[in-house]
Amino acid sequence: MNIHTYEKFWLAASMVLIVGFILTITYGAVGLGIAMIDDSSPTVDPDNLDEHPGFADPGVEQVGENEYEVHVIAVQFAYFPNEIVVPADSTVTFHVTSEDVIHSFSVVGTNANTMVIPGEVASLTVETDDPGEYGILCNEYCGVGHHDMEARLVVVPQDEFELEVE
Amino acid sequence: MSSELEREIGHDEFDPKGTLALITIYFLILVVLWIFMYFVEFVGNDLTVVGVIG
Numbered sequence: 001m002n003i004h005t006y007e008k009f010w011l012a013a014s015m016v017l018i019v020g021f022i023l024t025i026t027y028g029a030v031g032l033g034i035a036m037i038d039d040s041s042p043t044v045d046p047d048n049l050d051e052h053p054g055f056a057d058p059g060v061e062q063v064g065e066n067e068y069e070v071h072v073i074a075v076q077f078a079y080f081p082n083e084i085v086v087p088a089d090s091t092v093t094f095h096v097t098s099e100d101v102i103h104s105f106s107v108v109g110t111n112a113n114t115m116v117i118p119g120e121v122a123s124l125t126v127e128t129d130d131p132g133e134y135g136i137l138c139n140e141y142c143g144v145g146h147h148d149m150e151a152r153l154v155v156v157p158q159d160e161f162e163l164e165v166e
Numbered sequence: 167m168s169s170e171l172e173r174e175i176g177h178d179e180f181d182p183k184g185t186l187a188l189i190t191i192y193f194l195i196l197v198v199l200w201i202f203m204y205f206v207e208f209v210g211n212d213l214t215v216v217g218v219i220g
Contacts, residue, residue, distance in 0.1 A: 002177055006186050013193050020197070024204050032209060035217035110213040126213035134213075 037114045041121035046099050049073060054095055059084075066090040074103040074116045077145030079136060083152045086128055087161035093125040103142050107153055108135040115140060128155045 003011075028034045049055040054071040058080045063069050068090055073080045075098070086092045096105045096116045103116040107126075114122040138149035208214075 004180070005178065006182065009186070010189055013189075017193070017196060017200075021200065024200070028204070028209065032214075033216040034209075035215050037215060107213055109211070111208065111211050112213040112215055114215075124215045125217045127216060129212055 035125070037122055037124050039120060041095065041123045043119050044097055044121055046097065046118040049097070049099060055097060060086060063093075068092045070094045072096045072105065072151075074098045074105060074138065074149075076100050076143045077138070077149040079105070079149070079151035081151070083154060084136075085154045085156055085161070087158045088128050088131045088155050089158060090128055091125060092128055093123060096122045096124075101142050102140050103138045103149070104140040106137050106139045108137055110134065113139070131155050131157050 044052050044055065054069075055073055058071040058073050060068055060070050060081075066087075066089065068086055070084055070086065070092060072084070072094055074096060094105065094112075096114065097120065098116045098118040100118060102118070104114065105116050105122065105124075106113040110126075112124060112126050114124055116122055132155050134153040134155070136151040136153055138146060142149065
């Protein structure tokens with residue numbers, strides 16, 4: 001088969017592009033540790049969340065040095081807790097579930113974003129860097145008050161966080 | 167009418183340099199946009215979900 005030199009170049013370039021895409025994604029997953037949110041967390045009974053060890057008392061708890069876990073319950077039309085305060089430069093794992101219908105847990109303007117399904121627990125781990133404030137929104141239409149469903153995530157400097165715990 | 171052949175060239179003598187230039191530019195745009203989208207818009211957009219695959 002007689003393929004023109006330029007055509008070979010075009011074919012090779014498109015292959016390089018595809019390989020480059022795959023390499024970038026692989027680097028993101030392996031090198032940077034970027035993960036997907038899956039359904040690997042154990043399921044819960046959405047009608048009896050108050051009997052669940054984590055969701056009975058939703059909020060922030062320290063599980064290690066610079067490691068925190070946050071249990072969040074989404075309901076029509078609010079999040080519990082409504083304000084999540086975590087320290088900067090730490091690893092924070094959110095466990096989010098819903099009591100009624102499908103919601104979402106979206107830290108606005110960031111890549112932290114998941115669906116929240118009744119009975120399922122969405123677990124996502126993020127690394128906080130600098131202090132700052134983020135809005136949390138529901139982006140799955142969940143009813144007439146959907147537009148009011150919001151919470152706040154506040155990343156405070158580490159020394160200030162110790163004060164708030166006392 | 168100029169239906170007669172003016173010049174006959176072989177397969178490898180046909181060199182669409184303009185098309186080559188356009189596709190090279192298009193290729194470079196794709197590369198730059200991909201790098202910008204992934205490394206600036208996505209990876210730079212903390213907080214990012216991290217963890218172990220599995």
